[in-house]
Amino acid sequence: MNNVFQVAINTLNQAGTIGGINARVMEILQAPKRIQxxxxxxxxxxxxxKVFPAYRVHYCDALGPCRNGTRIRPNLTLDEIKALGLFMTIKxxxxxxxxxxxKGGIQADPAELTENDMERLVRAFVRSLSPKGPWADVPGADIGTGEQAMAWMLDEYEQIxxxxxxxxxxxxxAILGGSVGGEExxxxxxxxxxxxxxxxxxxxVSRSSAVVQGFGxxxxxLAGLLNKEGARIVAVSDVFGGIxxxxxxxxxxxxxxxxETxxxxxxxxxxxxxxxxxxxxxxxxIVPAAVQSVIHKDNAAHVKAKLIVEGANGPVTTEADEILAGKGVTIVPDVVANSGGATVCHFERTQGLSDQYWDLKTVNAMLEKRILAAYRDAAETARAHEGATLRIGTWISALKKIEKAMKLRGWV
Known part of the structure; x- marks a missing residue:
């Protein structure tokens, strides 16, 4: 099995080399700034x-306070959290x-916990975080958590x-200050x-066929929106199997x-x-929308699709990237494709700080504008660096922003 953090670092280093990023910046980014x-x-x-292992990683805060993601699953590892923290930095x-x-998380199986167990677990998680708050670290939801868990976490923070x-x-x-449109x-x-x-x-799209791996x-x-657009969804899978x-x-x-089932x-x-x-x-x-490293060197050659859009974080390994590029497959990377959640989380924090809340039409319009700008920037950067894929183009563009911020701060 591929080490997801090493995969992330491989991409980081490849982008840094092609983009000519300052060596000191690259040295800083080889590991998180802070690991709890x-x-x-x-x-x-x-x-x-039971005693549950838990983690919170602040990867890089050169551009602002750290934010997002609290994952609860039984096989969670620190390397996974480190990789996701790096992905979130680039995203x-x-x-x-x-x-x-x-990124943060708890190594636990939500299916084995009662609602009361879960509440006490996530409240304890918040109590253990330091620093925390809107100007330091803003947790959000991820696999194994949702709106209710975030409501408990907010209440615990406010009690503290x-x-x-x-x-x-x-x-x-939304009734506790969340943003409409966040769920989708x-x-x-x-x-x-x-x-x-x-x-x-x-x-x-209306004349295309698609496979969606992951139906959370x-x-x-995504599948619902594709179907409404007229696309033919020929296969769907979840953790139990596929159809x-x-x-x-x-x-x-x-x-x-x-x-129902x-x-x-x-x-x-x-x-x-x-x-x-x-x-x-x-x-x-193909849209892999579940977990990381599902398209790898052993199955990449079997891919028949012309386009892969990464709904999950890190679903395509570095080796698979190279195989698919050789086959002429275009991959829209996770740090652009699935940044909608992070973007609306940004809107959520902005609304919470201002006490001004937006309607769904406004949120969706602002989301589309920002996501399309990110995609166009990635494509333009890739074209400007011969041989760069969309993934590498995205990372180069992001690294140049981080490089500029670090230089202005006097870090490098």
């Missing part, structure tokens, strides 16, 4: 006692967000400080960049089915396809 590693003891409702730069990159501060936590419910923001951002990339390749918040939102129908899958019906498998009118097989399905577009 702690353990949370908890008496569970079952009567059991914020790509989307012109004045923020640094952070004695002040109401909606800008201290992202991805919370990442999926919508993937859709926006997918359409732009398809247009650049001369593809028409990101994959389901396939060459004639297309009705996403509205599938969404209702998943809400909790999984996509056995959806009427489809045949099974495994997660190992899904990337070899004959289609025009």
């Amino acid at each position: 590693q702690f353990r949370i003891p908890l008496k569970l409702d079952s009567g059991a006692f 914020h730069c790509a989307a012109a967000i004045p923020a640094g990159g952070a 400080t004695g002040n109401h501060c909606p800008a201290a936590i992202n991805d919370k419910p 923001a990442t999926g919508r951002g993937v859709f926006i960049t997918l359409k732009a990339a398809a247009e650049d390749l001369g593809m028409v 918040q990101v994959g389901s939102a 396939y129908n060459t004639e297309g899958i009705d996403i509205a019906s599938l969404t209702a089915y998943v809400a 909790g999984k996509v498998v056995d959806f009427p009118g489809t045949r099974p396809v495994s997660n190992a097989e899904i990337f070899g399905v004959d289609c025009d577009i």
Whole structure:
């Protein structure tokens, strides 16, 4: 299995070399600025006692306070959190967000926790963070967490400080100062960049076929938007397995089915396809929207799609990148494609600090403008550096901003 942090560092170094980034800047970025590693003891409702490893990484804050992402899953590692913190640093730069990159998480299985267990776990997580707050570190949601967890985290922060501060936590419910449009923001951002990339390749989305790997918040939102656009979704998968129908899958019906059963498998009118097989399905577009390193050197050669749009963080390894580039496959990188969530989190913090809240039409219009600008900047930078892919173009553009900030601060 590829080390996801080493994959991220490989991309960083490749972009730094091609982009001619200052060696001192590159040395700083080889590791996070700050790593918090702690353990949370908890008496569970079952009567059991467990100690949960937890992490918070501040990767780089040259451009502003660190923000985003709290992941809870059983196999979580520090390397994963470090990689995601680096991705978030680049993602914020790509989307012109004045923020640094952070990521945090707890090694736990949400399925084994009661609601009360989960509440006490995330409250304990917030208590352990230092520094924290809207001008230092703003956590948000990720795999294994959601609006309710963020509401508990916000309340815990406010209990600690004695002040109401909606800008201290992202991805919370709108009634507590969250932003409308946040739930589907990442999926919508993937859709926006997918359409732009398809247009650049001369593809028409309404006449294209697509595979969506992952049917959580990101994959389901993206699939729904693709279906409405007229695209034919031929395969969908989740952690339990996949489904396939060459004639297309009705996403509205599938969404209702998943809400009832909790999984996509056995959806009427489809045949099974495994997660190992899904990337070899004959289609025009693939959107990996689950976890990292799913397209790698052992399966990249089987990809038939012309376009891959990364809905997940780090779903394509460095080796697979090279194989796919050799096949002429265009990849829209995660740090642009799935930056919709980070962008609306930025809107959320801005609204929380100002006490001025925007409607859904405004949020979606601002999101589209910012995401398209990030995509166009990545494409332009890639063209300006011979042999650079969209991924490398995005990273070069981001690194030049970080380089400028570090020089102005006197760090290098």
